[in-house]
Amino acid sequence: xxxxxxxxxxxxxxxxxxxxxxxxxxxxxxxxxxxxxxxxxxxxxxxxxxxxxxxxxxxxxxxxxxxxxxxxxxxxxxxxxxxxxxxxxxxxxxxxxxxxxxxxxxxxxxxxxxxxxxxxxxxxxxxxxxxxxxxxxxxxxxxxxxxxxxxxxxxxxxxxxxxxxxxxxxxxxxxxxxxxxxxxxxxxxxxxxxxxxxxxxxxxxxxxxxxxxxxxxxxxxxxxxxxxxxxxxxxxxxxxxxxxxxxxxxxxxxxxxxxxxxxxxxxxxxxxxxxxxxxxxxxxxxxxxxxxxxxxxxxxxxxxxxxxxxxxxxxxxxxxx
Amino acid sequence: xxxxxxxxxxxxxxxxxxxxxxxxxxxxxxxxxxxxxxxxxxxxxxxxxxxxxxxxxxxxxxxxxxxxxxxxxxxxxxxxxxxxxxxxxxxxxxxxxxxxxxxxxxxxxxxxxxxxxxxxxxxxxxxxxxxxxxxxxxxxxxxxxxxxxxxxxxxxxxxxxxxxxxxxxxxxxxxxxxxxxxxxxxxxxxxxxxxxxxxxxxxxxxxxxxxxxxxxxxxxxxxxxxxxxxxxxxxxxxxxxxxxxxxxxxx
Numbered sequence: 001x002x003x004x005x006x007x008x009x010x011x012x013x014x015x016x017x018x019x020x021x022x023x024x025x026x027x028x029x030x031x032x033x034x035x036x037x038x039x040x041x042x043x044x045x046x047x048x049x050x051x052x053x054x055x056x057x058x059x060x061x062x063x064x065x066x067x068x069x070x071x072x073x074x075x076x077x078x079x080x081x082x083x084x085x086x087x088x089x090x091x092x093x094x095x096x097x098x099x100x101x102x103x104x105x106x107x108x109x110x111x112x113x114x115x116x117x118x119x120x121x122x123x124x125x126x127x128x129x130x131x132x133x134x135x136x137x138x139x140x141x142x143x144x145x146x147x148x149x150x151x152x153x154x155x156x157x158x159x160x161x162x163x164x165x166x167x168x169x170x171x172x173x174x175x176x177x178x179x180x181x182x183x184x185x186x187x188x189x190x191x192x193x194x195x196x197x198x199x200x201x202x203x204x205x206x207x208x209x210x211x212x213x214x215x216x217x218x219x220x221x222x223x224x225x226x227x228x229x230x231x232x233x234x235x236x237x238x239x240x241x242x243x244x245x246x247x248x249x250x251x252x253x254x255x256x257x258x259x260x261x262x263x264x265x266x267x268x269x270x271x272x273x274x275x276x277x278x279x280x281x282x283x284x285x286x287x288x289x290x291x292x293x294x295x296x297x298x299x300x301x302x303x304x305x306x307x308x309x310x311x312x313x314x315x316x317x318x319x320x321x
Numbered sequence: 322x323x324x325x326x327x328x329x330x331x332x333x334x335x336x337x338x339x340x341x342x343x344x345x346x347x348x349x350x351x352x353x354x355x356x357x358x359x360x361x362x363x364x365x366x367x368x369x370x371x372x373x374x375x376x377x378x379x380x381x382x383x384x385x386x387x388x389x390x391x392x393x394x395x396x397x398x399x400x401x402x403x404x405x406x407x408x409x410x411x412x413x414x415x416x417x418x419x420x421x422x423x424x425x426x427x428x429x430x431x432x433x434x435x436x437x438x439x440x441x442x443x444x445x446x447x448x449x450x451x452x453x454x455x456x457x458x459x460x461x462x463x464x465x466x467x468x469x470x471x472x473x474x475x476x477x478x479x480x481x482x483x484x485x486x487x488x489x490x491x492x493x494x495x496x497x498x499x500x501x502x503x504x505x506x507x508x509x510x511x512x513x514x515x516x517x518x519x520x521x522x523x524x525x526x527x528x529x530x531x532x533x534x535x536x537x538x539x540x541x542x543x544x545x546x547x548x549x550x551x552x553x554x555x556x557x558x559x560x561x562x563x564x565x566x567x568x569x570x571x572x
Contacts, residue, residue, distance in 0.1 A: 061443065062462075063440075063442020063444075063462030063464075070420070070422070070441055072420075073420070073422055074419060074421060077323045078417065142414065142525050142526075210524065211451070211525065215522050218519045219387060222390040222399050223390025223397070224390065225387050231351075231405075234375055235375075235377070237379070237456045241457070242453065310448070310451075311452075311525070312450075315405060316385075
């Protein structure tokens with residue numbers, strides 16, 4: 001599948017934003033986060049900024065972006081529509097949580113008011129639902145074997161949590177409030193995401209192909225089927241969109257980059273931050289972990305698209321997908 | 322509404338039956354389709370760089386050629402011309418994934434259509450279709466697809482014999498047939514029953530309406546003995562000088 005940058009940016013940025021938003025909503029009511037209004041403002045601005053930037057980027061993928069609001073109508077059948085509804089709906093509890101946490105709680109000196117608690121937890125749940133809907137857009141497409149499996153929602157949710165936890169750890173470090181638990185949380189979430197991604201890759205490598213050139217043409221009773229003549233000499237929409245091949249040539253190297261930048265480096269840097277204890281060093285390490293993860297997750301998302309093979313390629317010379 | 326309609330058990334399932342035995346791969350169906358639909362319901366079917374080095378454009382019919390079988394034990398491989406277009410599935414995922422309601426299946430005849438005024442051009446329907454039936458119009462920014470020539474088949478201003486899709490009308494070998502596949506007594510249903518018409522990629526469960534008729538069995542011709550015989554090991558009828566040379570060389 002063609003890896004459109006607008007969608008790669010949308011899924012990774014919005015994923016990180018929702019991950020951070022969920023953690024803020026989940027943890028703030030416990031009084032685990034700094035109670036200064038500045039921290040709350042900066043953290044929520046980063047989380048919601050990433051979400052909004054991601055959603056705007058997804059509009060760039062549309063042929064008619066001015067009609068995007070219509071996408072909220074078909075939530076009964078369409079995961080894309082459900083994702084849009086969930087994304088819009090999340091802003092409501094997130095707004096209540098923002099006001100309750102920054103204005104009310106900060107003034108009362110931390111701990112968390114009841115309103116911030118309830119709104120925060122609803123926000124966290126809605127953020128998770130939105131990321132799940134994003135993953136299901138892909139996981140519901142039967143013609144693409146690499147996508148239509150339960151490892152896709154698992155990977156999306158785990159990577160969202162991971163990038164959110166790394167961002168939170170860096171925010172606390174920059175605020176001079178680095179805490180052991182946040183480095184541990186980052187470390188654990190990196191481990192979880194790594195396991196999920198390796199699981200997805202193993203599934204893609206070992207699962208049986210769903211269709212072949214023989215079932216696509218129905219000529220299998222005669223023998224092996226191969227394409228003799230394509231319908232057109234130049235690439236058409238189908239081949240540009242569904243027959244993308246460039247990324248696969250570099251798949252091994254890109255997987256190495258993903259393993260290093262998305263998982264190994266952030267894990268090592270988070271561990272370093274944990275050992276270093278509160279201070280400028282742990283803050284710097286946590287920031288570096290975010291930078292590495294950003295590169296790694298973009299490489300992972302590129303591969304997610306480039307390595308996905310669509311059944312339409314069976315009509316253009318592929319033997320099985 | 323992109324939820325699938327409740328279809329009456331007796332409602333027609335209009336579709337095509339494509340005979341792979343008689344198709345000669347002339348692309349006339351693709352051209353006639355392009356000509357009719359460029360002014361029809363889905364118009365325009367935009368072409369870009371049509372006379373340049375990278376021509377591209379929207380077509381609802383694509384004609385592939387496949388070779389099936391290796392023919393190792395004789396001239397057994399079959400070259401088959403293979404027209405590909407929308408199959409108007411009973412379980413069309415292209416409809417249910419649509420977030421806007423632009424993509425829909427008609428309850429009255431089962432035809433799958435796109436309302437271009439609602440389409441946001443997210444391309445998800447083209448990802449959901451395993452058969453590559455949908456093509457995106459870059460110029461207009463919306464998805465386009467085969468309409469089964471809805472503006473011909475129900476068009477009372479046309480003579481009754483012409484109320485068939487353009488691809489069926491034009492086919493010089495009558496390899497394409499149009500009719501109601503829900504009615505077991507229709508000509509197309511009988512054809513499917515007689516010739517063993519089948520679905521493409523039935524394992525995916527989209528229940529396509531269009532059926533393909535397999536190439537008729539053909540006797541496998543044995544390879545000509547005069548070509549296949551390994552003459553080096555044969556007792557050749559040699560005389561005189563040639564017999565002497567053969568004996569010397571065989572030492």
